[in-house]
Amino acid sequence: MARISLVRRSFLQALGLGGAAFALGIEHAEAGPPKAKPNGKVDPDASTLAAVWVHHPFIAIAANGAVTIASHRAEMGQGVRSTLPVLMADELGADMKQVSLRQADGDEAYGDQSTDGSTSVRSHYEDLRKIAATARMMLIAGVAKKWKVEPSTCVATHHAINHPPSKRSMSFGEASLLAATMPVPDVKTVELRPESELTSLFRDLPHLDAFDMSTGRAQYGADIRLPGMLVAVIARPPVVFGKVKSFDPAPALAIKGVRKVVEMPAPKPPCHFQPLGGVAVIAENTWSAMRGRRALEIKWDDGDNRTYDSIAYRETLLASVRAKGEVVRKLGDVDAALAAAKKKVEAEYVLPHLAHAPMEPPACLAHFKGDSCEVWAPTQEPQDARDEVAKALGLDKKKVTVHMTFLGGAFGRKAKPDFIVEAALLSKMAGAPVRVQWTREDDIRHGYYHSTCAHRFSAGMDATGKVTAWLHRCAFPSISSTFANGVTHAGAGELQQGTTDFPLAVPNFRMENGEAKAHVRIGWLRSVHNINYAFAAGSFIDELAVARAADPRDMLLEIVGPARVLSAADLGVAKASNYGAPLDKHPIDTARLRRVIERVTELADWTSARKSGRFLGLAAHRSFLSYVAVVMSVVMDGGKPRVDEAWIVADAGKVLNHDRARAQMEGAIIFGIGLAMHGAITMKNGAVEQGNFRDYRIARIGEVPSKLHIELVKSDRPPGGIGEPGLPPVAPALANAVFAATGKRIRELPLMKSL
Amino acid sequence: MITVTINGKPQDLDVDPEMPILWVLRDVLGLTGTKFGCGEALCGACTVHLDGDVIRSCVTPIRHADGKKLTTIEGLSEAGDHPLQKAWVELGVPQCGYCQSGQIMSAAALLVKKPKPTDQEIDQSLAGNLCRCGTYIRIRAAVKKAAGV
Numbered sequence: 001m002a003r004i005s006l007v008r009r010s011f012l013q014a015l016g017l018g019g020a021a022f023a024l025g026i027e028h029a030e031a032g033p034p035k036a037k038p039n040g041k042v043d044p045d046a047s048t049l050a051a052v053w054v055h056h057p058f059i060a061i062a063a064n065g066a067v068t069i070a071s072h073r074a075e076m077g078q079g080v081r082s083t084l085p086v087l088m089a090d091e092l093g094a095d096m097k098q099v100s101l102r103q104a105d106g107d108e109a110y111g112d113q114s115t116d117g118s119t120s121v122r123s124h125y126e127d128l129r130k131i132a133a134t135a136r137m138m139l140i141a142g143v144a145k146k147w148k149v150e151p152s153t154c155v156a157t158h159h160a161i162n163h164p165p166s167k168r169s170m171s172f173g174e175a176s177l178l179a180a181t182m183p184v185p186d187v188k189t190v191e192l193r194p195e196s197e198l199t200s201l202f203r204d205l206p207h208l209d210a211f212d213m214s215t216g217r218a219q220y221g222a223d224i225r226l227p228g229m230l231v232a233v234i235a236r237p238p239v240v241f242g243k244v245k246s247f248d249p250a251p252a253l254a255i256k257g258v259r260k261v262v263e264m265p266a267p268k269p270p271c272h273f274q275p276l277g278g279v280a281v282i283a284e285n286t287w288s289a290m291r292g293r294r295a296l297e298i299k300w301d302d303g304d305n306r307t308y309d310s311i312a313y314r315e316t317l318l319a320s321v322r323a324k325g326e327v328v329r330k331l332g333d334v335d336a337a338l339a340a341a342k343k344k345v346e347a348e349y350v351l352p353h354l355a356h357a358p359m360e361p362p363a364c365l366a367h368f369k370g371d372s373c374e375v376w377a378p379t380q381e382p383q384d385a386r387d388e389v390a391k392a393l394g395l396d397k398k399k400v401t402v403h404m405t406f407l408g409g410a411f412g413r414k415a416k417p418d419f420i421v422e423a424a425l426l427s428k429m430a431g432a433p434v435r436v437q438w439t440r441e442d443d444i445r446h447g448y449y450h451s452t453c454a455h456r457f458s459a460g461m462d463a464t465g466k467v468t469a470w471l472h473r474c475a476f477p478s479i480s481s482t483f484a485n486g487v488t489h490a491g492a493g494e495l496q497q498g499t500t501d502f503p504l505a506v507p508n509f510r511m512e513n514g515e516a517k518a519h520v521r522i523g524w525l526r527s528v529h530n531i532n533y534a535f536a537a538g539s540f541i542d543e544l545a546v547a548r549a550a551d552p553r554d555m556l557l558e559i560v561g562p563a564r565v566l567s568a569a570d571l572g573v574a575k576a577s578n579y580g581a582p583l584d585k586h587p588i589d590t591a592r593l594r595r596v597i598e599r600v601t602e603l604a605d606w607t608s609a610r611k612s613g614r615f616l617g618l619a620a621h622r623s624f625l626s627y628v629a630v631v632m633s634v635v636m637d638g639g640k641p642r643v644d645e646a647w648i649v650a651d652a653g654k655v656l657n658h659d660r661a662r663a664q665m666e667g668a669i670i671f672g673i674g675l676a677m678h679g680a681i682t683m684k685n686g687a688v689e690q691g692n693f694r695d696y697r698i699a700r701i702g703e704v705p706s707k708l709h710i711e712l713v714k715s716d717r718p719p720g721g722i723g724e725p726g727l728p729p730v731a732p733a734l735a736n737a738v739f740a741a742t743g744k745r746i747r748e749l750p751l752m753k754s755l
Numbered sequence: 756m757i758t759v760t761i762n763g764k765p766q767d768l769d770v771d772p773e774m775p776i777l778w779v780l781r782d783v784l785g786l787t788g789t790k791f792g793c794g795e796a797l798c799g800a801c802t803v804h805l806d807g808d809v810i811r812s813c814v815t816p817i818r819h820a821d822g823k824k825l826t827t828i829e830g831l832s833e834a835g836d837h838p839l840q841k842a843w844v845e846l847g848v849p850q851c852g853y854c855q856s857g858q859i860m861s862a863a864a865l866l867v868k869k870p871k872p873t874d875q876e877i878d879q880s881l882a883g884n885l886c887r888c889g890t891y892i893r894i895r896a897a898v899k900k901a902a903g904v
Contacts, residue, residue, distance in 0.1 A: 075851075076851055077850030077852070207847040207849070210844040210847055211844050213855050214835065214840045214855055215832075215835035216789070216829050216856045219787070220790075220853060222781075231782070285782035286781070286791075290794075357887060358851070358853075358887055359888075360853045406852065406853075407851060408851050408852070408853030409887045410851075440793040440795070440797075441794075659847055660847075666889055666893070667889035671888075692793055693793055693798055698887055699891075701884070701891040701895070702878045702882055704892060705892075708892055
């Protein structure tokens, strides 16, 4: 990590932290070419010295003892604001009652703010503690110097520095004045507390935002108000890279409250985070803007993507997995093993596109002020948002401020700042603060879609029924296609989500990735390709059990194999991506996967419940460094399955905030029921066919189990992900339960399409 | 001119009578606790009470409220201490929180009519309120807690 530094007082004034005696932040070396001297030569010293700056504190302590901790990541329902600041306070020795949160803006000074990939705890657990530990060491150093005692004889607890031998104590407030005069220790010398001293964590933590969220006080993207603010609603091309051929603004301008009708710049491939173009109606209020858009008469040139038909494309994907693809993982000789097999089992699985559909459709307020721009946005990626706004407006990014509001759900959609750039461009065009408001139809029809895919498996069994061969092919348009032209295959980051990292105790296997081109914006949605892999593989393993008349749990445990730690060579890959984490810290450990499978089936009373006639389905998956197993029980209700009970066991290593982790598992079960039963986005003539919750259905309250059992495995392993790993096993467990109930194997989602 | 009593305060509104109540609340009056989710009465994020009855404010023109009483999440309780709000906080119901104003307003209307609702009555009354984060299980529990059942 970069160096930790004291924050200059002038910056604290600007942040409203003028009362702080002491504040620490991370030093950040700015990117960009070194500045040239007038003689044309680069001055290396100037470029490095001038590049180091720090102005946004993580921790500020005022002389009255008030501690302010920055919540620097996006709060989108995972409870990050109720978790990470507690971690820092605990490491510091602060009393949470004297700690207040400050929602940080988007700024590299905070390091990584990309709230994505279930990383908030797993990737920042140690770094955030180091910042707090640095502050603690400086408080101790200042006090020890004054008392003329060894710093090692002082402790920071209960919001004070204490010296037990002399029974002296100094409050954090008083100590902060001394700490401000001390040198900042080198981060390499910073020592973390033993975890046993982190007494506030690893339990249920108070939900700090629950009150504001239950009283309508929490502010989301569309809730910020500025004087003179206008509202824009945009008619975007129905097909990606379609263009406006012609339009008549007059009928829209005739509507009361409409101020302006403007054409948006058309994007150029690849999509990246560019707005989609179209025509914007800027009005005095949302209603007028919406009416204005309805009145617009636009002729579109749909462009090359108009040929896309996602139902027909299903056949393209299936053709792709029926042919040889690029080998992405292999071990042994699968062709010989398949040829020698006594029994072969083959199956193909298909999943549709999905839309994120957060309850808050994208919305953003921007205020362009000539040489600067201020933005209020529900964004998972405030730094990307800042970069993109700066680029679109031609501003230095230091002139762009991105304030993070609460996110009314995100699931990956709000990691893409296209809607934020729209607001910035429109504020410039309107000469006023502008809120861009997406409608639900905009959200469903102009998303970054979860990729549709096909998976094909061929397994061979020997005379004893042991699986000796496993050939797996998958094809799906890649997320990379959104960011580069000419992409035809999946990226390593997508393939690692099951295809190249799921443990298999099969002596011969080969995984192949087939060609698949994108015709819409493909993006990441909660759990990403793990949803698809886990559904396909989790269903297939259940099919293998049926083929061998085995208990599905025994089959799953046999495929996962004995307790062991897998190397890249064992996985049959050159390098395991492992979600960016080193394998020695976060090994692929089948003992942990086995344990969640064994535990969840124990909780569900798997064997006797099945014997007594209940319809249970099981699936398990490792993703984002955590291990999750799910059992779903269904009852058939007028020919339709209803989940009456579900069990989920998660091993996510050390869990800081048990309550929010359980909430994420509850959410995963329900999100999973929705997508398994109903979720499908289809495109015809290049345009999305669905538009609102009547045709893009998500789970309603009546569809969720009356009994849900959640267990977090007690673990001292480093923290894994929480927000995403619960979701992948849900759909296959449900499909397997439906098979148990009906004898019907459904190999395509959503299930309701086949019921 | 349309006269509506909003959260106990009579207001004279000079607005397009066809404007949905949601946008009057949010854009004209600055009451942003009521949320926009779908615009078609499909998700319940915009739920408010009109003379005590649940309505979806995104599809209800303001003229329907003329001479009537509107209650929004801001007016459900002054200090945010309605039994449902207390139960919501105690059980940690919200995840992202966006749909919760609507969920609470639907549940509040239910409890007026059925102070001791059954599970089925809770599910029926909240069937029109979507939550994408998946807080339904805690919503059920919190409604029951508030109702003392």
